[in-house]
Amino acid sequence: MARRNPPASSPDLIGNDPASDALRPLAERMRPRTVDEMVGQRRLLAPGSALRRAIESGRVHSMILWGPPGCGKTTLALLLAHYADAEFRAISAVLSGLPEVRVVLAEAAQRFAEGRRTVLFVDEVHRFNKAQQDAFLPHIERGTILFVGATTENPSFELNSALLSRCRVHVMEALSVDDIALALQAALDDTERGLGGQELQVSDDALRQIAGAADGDVRRGLTLLEIAAELANGESGEVTEATLVQVLADRTRRFDKGGEQFYDQISALHKSVRSSNPDAALYWLARMLDGGCDPSYLARRLTRMATEDIGLADPRAQTMALEAWDTFERLGSPEGELALAQLTIYLASAAKSNAAYVAFNAARRDVREHGTQDVPLHLRNAPTKLMKQLGYGKGYQYDHDAEGGIALDQSGFPDAMGERVYYQPVERGLEIKLKEKLDRLREARASARKRPGKA
Template structure:
């Protein structure tokens, strides 16, 4: 006798699995792809499925879409995970597809986490996608532009799936509570809208996570007239202090660092703090933030506020001395300062201009009067002769073009153009004053 009946097995299946949509009519979210007249809806209606890559975060319906498309196209669906599959598994899938084709059956190969396939595996797959033996549906949470071979990518349309909105997640949760056949409907669990919103927000756009949280919370319901009640305290206890974590090697990591940088550059301290908190609470390394702030201090603030760079370095030092909790505040201190500070990219532009100029003029010589003269031979060759020690000059400035320190054989350039912002206005005035001293000395 089978100890595990099919109904018992169904009861043991996770709620998210039991509630997986069987058709687009049950599918929630991704209206830009599955709404009336949209690309995937047209594929389902026509039964003509093309190779594609579904790119989006976890729990937004990539696997479900593949199953619906295969059903609509009347095709065999072969599921492989790129984490587990090797070249042998891919070859076996190809052989099965050949056998199916002989029976006039099409094969759709669903490759979960396609970004994990190495180059040789992708190369082994390419000719069979190209010939049409296999219709490929790849699913990935990472940018396929970086992770999928260009040859394979060119033969598959990329569709971008978005995180589910709060309203979409609320629909998912309500369906789970009302569905008597596959969901929790038989238990008559009552939950106020505010309680469901807490679950939806904690899920972070992930339907699978939302249903997992609901399923766990359902173990802590209170008896109520005619059924059970899910209260706010139980839900908050289930959620605990979960942070929305992310893959540190994935796009979200670098997207958050980019958001921090651009918020500081745009002088938005509150936004910068928001993205920093999201980054660090999600498991990001605070030192990655302070490294980015160090770059911002020169690239985006520069001499408009010369205090910026030393302040960031001090915050870095404070973090290493104090640890995460107290040190994190020092990093926030530096980020707010940089965001509020006047901005100038004049140093950034000057440095890039100098680098570009040197690439175009790589062989100029240092003027003789600027050369080092540690030996008698070098002195006899004139090294250092004519150099004017600035501190012995009026205004501590050797005025005149004859001592401009520029190589004679290349045209003089003005790389650094200070702005009117912050301390750079004073720098601009100083440079203009010194140019006037040069003109007076040469006249």
């Protein structure tokens, strides 16, 4: 397939308008003008890949771009329009409602009737409700628009199935430190759009520090570089350690308290505890606390891990979880966070068993499948004469009076179900002892039921 060169028209799309460049932030001025100028996304935009061939040929399709902030979603949408020689229109789901959407769609329909295509870029598309998302469907089907939705959230959860069925989902990745460092160096070298004319002195180490502080967001990295350049130009023209201290003093990490990253990180914490990896578990705990996660939520989830994944292998874990939770409530942040850290280390280091969790689920499954079974007569309470006459409590054996303290031939299940075994202790922690005892009891019960006269 022949490669299509990007058209030279519409200079405002990719930031080629010299008259306004001086007013634009560095991140906007350095926005890539060709696919080759994009950093990162090696899998998605590799030479010969399906998406790259589509972009360079100008034959693009409606799509959802899913990825973290600053990974190039807006830039890719601009390039789609640029290579396809299409009109580019952008709306934000945060700022726009249905009236604005209808206006843009009507303009696109008129443009389509005149023989010109429109790339409609919808930023934060997951913030549109179902009715708003449905408004795009007939226009996508007719080809009135080439729809490009950008989202930081999992499309499977946030976008309706009708929209997803009409679009291809492309997953974009956070940029690495090396990728962002390349973009920063390009800005330093570019005399037309970047900082090349300022003769800044920036060491490789300083550049990588800025790239690392960008936390996967190239736009943020360029903004930090621009601030550093302004400070350096007011002094010696060199980005020194003192400059970096000022620029990077308030660096924060990406964290979405209610989105995909949040659930990915709590999943990583839980699975690290389950895998008995206290170091990894402690890292994810620190990441979530650093990102502003509610420590009380973490205390609740850690308590769940104590019951679900450790259980009776180490019953102290549940007690310790409740005590750590209480300690945090009393001390608050940041002192109380140490109690959560100690708990995390203990849970990850403790013996693991989900035997109680599995047993409880099995019992609930039987309750659903067998319906409302009658309580066997021998297990029923008989507080009145009538109930005794009806056989309530008849044949019940008082275990304390039985040999060994257990009436082995006495069933505890409804007659129609027969005996069941739900709880299967593992050979770890305290459950080793529980298993030894229960194995002996279950064997003895089975032998007692086989005696003549027993069912």
